[in-house]
Amino acid sequence: MDLWYTEKHSENVGITMKVTETLFSGKSEFQQLDIVDTLEYGRMMLLDGLVMCTERDEFVYHDMITHPALFTHPDPKQVLVIGGGDGGTIREIMKHKKVELATLCEIDGLVIDKSVELLPSMACEIDGNNPRVKLHVDDGLAYIREHQNEFDVIMVDSTDPIGPAVGLFEEDFYRLVFGALKEDGIMIAQSESPFYHAEIQKNMYGNLRAVFPIVEMYQAFIPTYPSGFWSFAFASKKYHPVKDFDRKRAAARDFYTKYYNEDLHLGAFMLPTFAKENIAAK
Numbered sequence: 001m002d003l004w005y006t007e008k009h010s011e012n013v014g015i016t017m018k019v020t021e022t023l024f025s026g027k028s029e030f031q032q033l034d035i036v037d038t039l040e041y042g043r044m045m046l047l048d049g050l051v052m053c054t055e056r057d058e059f060v061y062h063d064m065i066t067h068p069a070l071f072t073h074p075d076p077k078q079v080l081v082i083g084g085g086d087g088g089t090i091r092e093i094m095k096h097k098k099v100e101l102a103t104l105c106e107i108d109g110l111v112i113d114k115s116v117e118l119l120p121s122m123a124c125e126i127d128g129n130n131p132r133v134k135l136h137v138d139d140g141l142a143y144i145r146e147h148q149n150e151f152d153v154i155m156v157d158s159t160d161p162i163g164p165a166v167g168l169f170e171e172d173f174y175r176l177v178f179g180a181l182k183e184d185g186i187m188i189a190q191s192e193s194p195f196y197h198a199e200i201q202k203n204m205y206g207n208l209r210a211v212f213p214i215v216e217m218y219q220a221f222i223p224t225y226p227s228g229f230w231s232f233a234f235a236s237k238k239y240h241p242v243k244d245f246d247r248k249r250a251a252a253r254d255f256y257t258k259y260y261n262e263d264l265h266l267g268a269f270m271l272p273t274f275a276k277e278n279i280a281a282k
Contacts (some may be wrong), residue, residue: 009226028110035118051224062088063260064220069153069186070096071250072239076152082140084157085111087123094125095255109137144180156189171207184238194275195227205279208235218268
C-alpha cells in the first residue's frame with residue numbers, strides 16, 4: 001500500500017508527497033513530532049502535521065533567515081536563535097567567522113535530539129561538539145527576559161503562530177527582543193506566506209513597527225511551504241537591509257551558499273505590490 005502525506009494550506013489547496021518510511025513519530029509535552037522519508041524531498045520534519053523542513057529545500061529557508069542579517073550588521077559577534085531546533089540556522093551562522101557565540105534557545109528538547117539523530121545534514125553544529133554554539137532548552141520569552149542588551153542579532157526561527165509559538169508574533173515579545181538586542185541590533189523572523197497568511201502578516205508587521213524604527217519584509221521561494229512564496233521580517237534598531245548592506249563582504253564570503261548571494265539579497269526586498277500593500281504602515 002502506498003503511503004502519502006498531505007498538508008492542507010487552505011480548505012481547497014494543499015501539498016502531497018509519497019512517503020517511503022516513518023523514521024520517528026512521538027509527542028512531547030509541546031507538540032507532535034514526525035520525521036519521515038519521502039521520495040521527492042528526502043527526510044522531512046513535521047510538527048503537529050505541518051512541514052517544517054525537508055532535506056531537499058531546507059537550504060533556501062536557512063540561507064535566508066541567516067545571511068541577510070549577518071551581512072548587514074557590521075560586527076555580529078553574539079547571535080541568538082529562538083526555535084530552530086533542527087539546527088539548520090545555527091549551521092549557517094557558524095559559516096560567519098565574526099560570530100563568537102551562537103545560542104540556540106529551543107523550547108522542545110525532543111526536536112533537537114531527533115534532529116541530531118535523524119537530520120545530521122542540518123543538525124551538524126548542534127551535536128554538542130562546537131564550542132561556539134550554546135544549546136538552551138527553554139521558552140524563548142523566558143530566556144530573553146533574563147538576557148537584556150546582550151545580542152547583536154536575534155533570529156526567530158519559529159513555527160506558525162499556533163501552540164507554543166503564538167506569543168512569538170505579539171508586540172510584547174518584540175519589545176522583549178528589542179531590549180535583548182544591543183543598541184545597533186537586528187531581529188529576523190519568519191513571517192509566513194503573503195498568499196495564505198495576509199492577516200497574520202498585517203498584524204505582525206504592525207506590531208513590529210510599534211517597536212522597531214526599521215522594519216522591512218523580504219521574500220524567498222520554498223517549494224514545500226504554503227504557496228511556495230515565503231517571507232521574512234527584518235527589524236532593526238539602526239541598520240537598513242538595503243542601504244547598509246555590506247555587498248563587498250557578502251561577495252567576498254569564503255563559504256558556499258546554495259540560495260543566497262549578494263544580488264539576491266537586494267532583490268529579495270523588492271516585493272510584489274499586493275504584499276507591500278498588505279503590510280503598509282497605516
